[in-house]
Amino acid sequence: MSHNIIDELTWRGAINQQTDAEGLKEYVENNKISLYCGVDPTGDSMHIGHLIPFMMLKRFQMFGHHPYILIGGATGTIGDPSGRTSERQLQTMEQVQHNVDCLTNQMKKLFFDKDNEQQLTMVNNYDWTHNLSLLDFLRDYGKNFNVNTMLAKDIVASRLEVGISFTEFAYQILQSMDFLHLYQKHDVRLQIGGADQWGNITSGLDLIRKKEGAEAKAFGLTIPLMLKADGTKFGKTAGGAVWLDPDKTSPFEFYQFWVNQDDRDVVKYLKFFTFLTQEEITDLANQVETEPHKRAAQKALAREMTLFVHGEDALNDALTITDALFSGDVKQLSAHQIEDGFKNMPSATIGKESMNLVDWLIATNIEPSKRQAREDINNGAISINGDKITDTNFEVTAENSFDGKFIIVRKGKKKYTLVHLQ
Ligand SMILES: N[C@@H](Cc1ccc(O)cc1)C(=O)O
Structure with missing residues (x-):
């Protein structure tokens, strides 16, 4: 391992933009840094794209720093316009709460349960946002945001033509308040996020400097967008x-x-x-x-x-x-493994009564015609539960199945069908 987390991230190709590369490197060399990354509960599960910044948090932790995972119970009720070309549909408060619960459990499983040190903290921005009055919001925070600057952020600028509601426009203020809150309450000095979070992160830094003085030491770092060599979308x-x-x-x-x-x-x-x-x-x-x-x-x-x-x-x-x-040797599989392995493979459903293989292959849509079915059987291209069947008179019965539930058919080397017996 490189001795400095920033060298390590650079080697990993994990840095896109930084607000003050020199300053951050010096800071982490001399201090344990507290840092955070947030995720909005827009769904009831994360996908692998979400995982990227949180793996980075974990890397900081491995170098002795203190990460905070923020679940956006408040921001999730609004929706980040970053990276979106059109206005979001609001989720109900119940939906957001359900998603917060799901994401919290997922984070716990990934980052907490297997970690005895617990040098990681989870927070929810709903806690410091939901009691804020409209007047306090406008007076204590809104006053620090210049509408011209807000309009110039890429995210907002790119949305002006199609239009953007005041609600989504104000999203960057909420995320900025989070950074300020965590800075003030937990000495959090770095926010990381995907490349699309640059505008929100720098807006938070501006707020910190306005409230805490221009010399306040706080940093932003974004992670590159994951691109695939063939040009298709990652994940x-x-x-x-x-x-x-x-x-x-x-x-x-x-x-x-x-x-x-x-x-x-x-x-x-x-x-x-x-x-x-x-x-x-x-x-x-x-x-x-x-x-x-x-x-x-x-x-x-x-x-x-x-x-x-x-x-x-x-x-x-x-x-x-x-x-x-x-290998085609599917006999060793348990019912659970079969369900898992075949979830997205073609499947068919048929009764349990025994039937001639040729007819059965047609009834299950595995073969288009009797002629083709006979040809494939004669050529040894058909296997039932891992046994190659070359006899066109073979009778398929429930006895051939796993637990009376499934029969696995393999045609050629790769084409599998899972047949459910009813
Ligand atoms: N806006 C971030 C999530 C987030 C929410 C609140 C924060 O304070 C930070 C990050 C995203 O959409 O990915």
């Missing part, structure tokens, strides 16, 4: 976002997402997302060059991420399912 799959909630993206799918990354991207992700050391990552980077077919870097990435987000049992399940699907 999206055909099925949508990659969620941290195992009910939305199963640990197996999560593992698959990481293990399938391009050689051109994988080292960047290892640096950004994992806690592997510089030596370990350099070694994996060499393996991408010398023996890319082994995909050692992708496997290490998928392993580290699945372990971090879902834990060891889930990682082992993901590895077992991956092996079974690759």
Whole structure:
């Protein structure tokens, strides 16, 4: 590890913009810094994009600093216009509260439960915002914001043509109040966030300087937008976002997402997302060059991420399912692993009564015609629960199933269908 957190983040390619690079580096060399990053409860789960700044907080913690995770119970009721081209739909207060609870649990699981030191604090900006009166807001805070400056922020400027409500326009004031509050109450001196947070972060620094004096030591740092070598959006799959909630993206799918990354991207992700050391990552980077077919870097990435987000049992399940699907030897899988591994694969539902295989393959839509079904069976392209079936007279019965519930069909090397028995 480099001895300074800023050197470490620079090596990891994790710094986009900084308000005072020299000053921050000097500060963290001589002090334990308290820093924060916020997330708004816009949904009931985070996805892997959300994870990025919080992994950075964790890195600061590993260097002895004190991170604060802010859940935006207040800002979430408004909605950040940053990075949006149109006005948001307001969520109900109940929805926001539900999402706050979900995100709080997720954060606890990721960052607190496995950490005995507890050098991490979670706060909710609802606590210092909800009792503020309108007049106090306008007099104590609003007065420090210049509308011309607010209008010039990229986020607002880009929205002026389509229009922006006063509510969203005022969002940057709320986020600035958070930074000021944390600075005053917890000596928080650094805010980090995604590249789109630059405007909100600098606006908070302006407020701190207005309230606390121009020499107040506080800093802002943003993290680069994650770009993929092929130009497509990071963190999206055909099925949508990659969620941290195992009910939305199963640990197996999560593992698959990481293990399938391009050689051109994988080292960047290892640096950004994992806690592997510089030596370990350099070694994996060499393996991408010398023996890319082994995909050692992708496997290490998928392993580290699945372990971090879902834990060891889930990682082992993901590895077992991956092996079974690759080899075709699906008999070893448990009912739970089958459900997980096949969640997003084609599926069919059919009765339990026994049926000739050719008819059964048509009834389940796996084959388009009897002729094709016979041809595939004769060519050894069809497996039922891992057994290759080459007899066109084979009868499929509930006895072939797992627990009387599923039958796994493999056609060719890769095409699986999960057939549910009813
Ligand atoms: N505006 C941030 C979330 C946030 C909310 C409040 C804060 O004080 C800081 C950050 C985002 O949308 O990602």
